[in-house]
Amino acid sequence: MFVRIVKMSFKEDAIDVFLEHFNKNKVCIRNFEGCRFLELYRDQKNPNLFFTYSYWNTEADLERYRHSDLFAAVWAKTKPLFNDKPEAWSVDKVASLQ
Template identity: 70%
Template sequence: MFVRIVKMGFQPEKINEFLTNFEDNKAHIRAFEGCEFLELYRDKDNPNIFFTYSYWNTETDLENYRQSDLFKRIWSKTKPLFNTKPEAWSVDKLHSLK
């Protein structure tokens, strides 16, 4: 299992549009084959910055999602809302403490 972290910065007046799009699609993303976990975070110091954390069984599962109609539909609505280039990392989870 690995983790995908995406950092996104939005135009302040477009944040509600982003949040509505996320709300409308979060269950579909989480239900996508291979997605085991999905969370959305907002930066406390800069409210225009958001992060998604998602856990995927394999890199192929993530790539299948990124090539899917679902992703293309979500991304086409999200991309015009940015005020900075998004950043993404795929990382291996080494430890998790509860």
């Protein structure tokens, strides 16, 4: 499993636009081939700061998504809303307790 975390900071007046856009596309992203899990988090102290957390079968699946028409469309509408450069990490799950 391949885990991806993306940190995004938005202009204050763009948050509702981002959330609407995310909600319109979240099912398509989650159902993209190879995506097993998708969550969106919002920082409790900085409401402009969001994180996506997703599981992919393989790095190749994530790369296929990142080069897809879906990603291009989502990113084209999301990128202008940022107030800072986004950051992304690909991580290995070391432990998980439920």
